[in-house]
Amino acid sequence: MFIKAALNGSRSKADHPDIPVTTAELVAAATSAVLAGAGAIHFHVRDHNGKETLEPQFVNEQVKAVKAAVPEIPVGISTGAWIxxxxxxxxxxxxxWEVLPNFxxxxxxxxxxxxxxQAILDKKIGVEAGLNSAQAATNFSSSGLLKECFRLLIEPEEQELTAALATVKAxxxxxTDKQPHQTVVLHGFDSTCWEILKVAKYKGYDLRIGFEDTLLDPSGAIAESNEALVKAAFHWS
Incomplete structure (x- = not known):
């Protein structure tokens, strides 16, 4: 079972005191998530004030540190437009960027x-296609770039499960042009996270879990850590 740990997303310590923001916190969270069984790490780079950034100084610093901490594990970051x-x-x-993420x-x-x-491919970095809607999938297909992506992220944002599953189906x-070598990760957010994780397992997709996706464990209690969420994902059914 492949699980990608999504360590922080756009969340802050106001959401949970153990959201990793600093380089040291990201290193600790990545290390413990991998020890819990995560096969890849995804995080949003932060500057020294905790603000999301893509500035080379901070990308280089945090990617270098996390890759050094988990050298056998692919490490990826977000390029979201809001950053x-x-x-x-x-x-x-x-x-x-000089220190490059794996994806x-x-x-x-x-x-x-x-x-x-294109800028990412020029740097020989792997691309995950972020698909939050049928229109996003159409955009990728129409661009001819879907085939350049090694992983497809199906990530419905609806908070009502029926609506989220309808988006997954759409x-x-x-x-239709998915390539045989491409893997699919399916994940939800917040109220749909754990039920969609069940669907991902049923469909044979890869999984994603971490504080980016939910602050709660399957019981509805506040999760202790990214590590705890990864462990819970292995046993959730």
Missing amino acids: VPDISQRLAYIRE VSVNGHEAGFERII IEDKL
Whole structure:
């Protein structure tokens, strides 16, 4: 069973005191998640004030530290448009990265995602296709770039389970050009997280779990850590 640990997302310590933000916290969270069985690490880079960033200084620092802590494990980061809304600045930052993640996620619903993917591919970094809707899947397919992605992230954002599952089905129906080598990760957020994880297991998809996706364990209690969420995911059915 493959599980990617999503350590922090856009959450802050106001959401949970153990959301990893600093480099040391990310290293500790990644290490414990891998010891719990995670096969990949995903996080959102933060600056020294805890703000999400793609600035080379902080990408280099945090990616280097996390990769050194879990050297056999692929490490990825987000390129979400909200982190650096100016696409020209976002592209400039990406081109200046020196310590490279193994992969990044790129969202198909964001304007200019094609340019971001090309900049990432130019640096020989793997691309995950972020698919939160049928339109995002259509955008990827129409661009001709879906085949360049090694992993497809089906990630419905609806908080009502029936609606979220309808989005999953709509995305799947659009993936007619999925390649045999591409893996699929299915995950939900917050109120749908654990039920969608069940669906992912049933469909034979890879899994994602961590504080980015939920603050709660399957019982509904506040989760202690990313490590605890990874352990719970292995046993949840």
